[in-house]
Amino acid sequence: MSPVAAAAGAAVRSRRGDRLRALDAAFLYLEGPDTPMHLGTLGLYDGAGWRDERGRLDLSGVRRHVRSRLAVIPRLRQRPVWPRGRSGRPWWADDAAFDLDRHVRAVRVRRPGSERQLLSLVESLHMELLDRDHPLWELWFVDGLPGGVVAVVEKLHHALVDGIGGVDLAMMLLDPVRTAPPSPGEPPAAVDGAASLTGAVHRRPALLDPVAAALSAPADRVATALALVGGVARAAAEGTAATGRAAAAATAHPLRTAATAGRLAIAAGSVARDLVAPRSPINGTVGTRRFYRIVRWSLDDARAAAHGLGGTVNDVALAAVTAGLRDLLRERGDDLGGADLHALVPVSVRAGDEHRDLGNRVAAMIVPLPVGLPDAEPRFATVHRAVRSARADHQPELSLALLELPEHWPEPVLAAATGLVHHQPLVNVVVTNVPGPPVPLYLAGAELLEVFPIVPLARNLDVSLGVLSYGSHLTVGIWADRDRLPDVEVLVEGIGRGFAELSRAGAPSASA
Secondary structure (H helix, E strand, O other): HHHHHHHHHHHHHHHHHHHHHHHHHHHHHOOOOOOOOOEEEEEEEEOOOOOOOOOOOOHHHHHHHHHHOOOHOOHEEEEOOOOHHHOOEEEEEEEEOOOOOEEEEEEOOOOOOOOOHHHHHHHHHHHHOOOOOOOOOEEEEEEEOOHHHEEEEEEEEOOOHHHHHHHHHHHOOOEEOOOOOOOOOOOOOOHHHHHHHHHHHHOOOOOOOOOOOOOOOOOOHHHHHHHHHHHHHHHHHOOOOHHHHHHHHHHHOOHHHHHHHHHHHHHHHHHOOOOOOOOOOOOOOOOEEEEEEEEEHHHHHHHHHHHHHOOHHHHHHHHHHHHHHHHHHHOOOOOHHHHOOOEEEEEEEHHHHHHOOOEOOEEEEEEEEOOOOHHHHHHHHHHHHHHHHHHHHHHHHHHHHHHHHHHHHOOHHHHHHHHHHHHHHOOOOOEEEEOOOOOOOOOOOEEEEEEEEOOEEEEEEEEEEEEEEEEOEEEEEEEOOOOOOHHHHHHHHHHHHHHHHHHHOOOOOHHO
């Protein structure tokens, strides 16, 4: 089946309405004024092609382009709808009042249009909740930047998509070649080029993607929460046909079931060895104000460092983030008593035939970050071993099994249990790494020059860090509570220093 035909089939299925999966719905329940649950990006474009003859930003061509792609992304015309009395999980339903102008909007920064002004605007836009009476996404086009550059601030609710899914969605809106926006009345554009590019991207390992969900209860209520989870799981096992079918499959395939149980037991033992994260200055209660900061690095330099040190780009990113967190803790005079910070590292489990499906397809690992180590090489080696150990211990498989449990929970229990995520004691920080496209992309004729990720916060996670590769760039987006992390610049500078130290440590002369 061709990519276009497959997308058309998905469009027909989606228009009939799909119930949200438990994990997708959880992000709606997690959301509040202090914890918006949309992720996104800040993209910088060569906006010359979006201007009229007087040099003014004109979004009519961009809107026609986006509208032409909605035929194969029908979810962008849908909103969540709950049954009467919120007695069950919400469904996706077409928005009868859909207005594209509501979702594709323009704003202008004042002169001189500095990067700090742009980041301040991102902070304001991303703290505004998406309107649930309409589809849960927005594109804000920001004019007034130097050199005619136009920024695009993307907001996508986490109920709609995860990080890898966000890359896939971008592939359907962006093109691998520069094409003019469609003229008025022009039929919808085919997306074969975007589909083939999506395949090219995902031949690379899809290591990580943003997700703010953690897996347990407040530290002072762990036993109660675990008892609740166990009771709900038992009730679901006794009362659902899905569990019955799983039991039948287990009987038919006892060796396969035993092997899976063995792997999950190993994973549970791995997590239990160091279950509760250390008390940390970056785990207070967040407010309603944020800082957004960015770090730029060369992807080629990151690959060279990874090669020289015997690891992966993901290891390089985690080690550089560890350096920044170490600097932040030292600035606060807190060494955690020599303990490691716990990072939630989401892992995409999106299959090759699921890259056109939205929603969340994620698992996770808990990776200790050795903030007590002062030198780059030992820090990198420790991170590298920790990631390999988490994978070898089947942590992603365990987390996937746990995240699938709520699929059969009664809706009131799901909503109540989801709130415990805001008090989880397992992790101190979320660190994501999404591999993006290696080639230039274009939106309605404008080239995407740089792109930076934005990952939401849970209520007791004061900072999240998203890492994204695009073309020759490796970028970090830092989303932090403004009142809890007034010294966020220490973290920013520390991550940059961490990348530089790893480049030096991985250089051929250093490793010879």
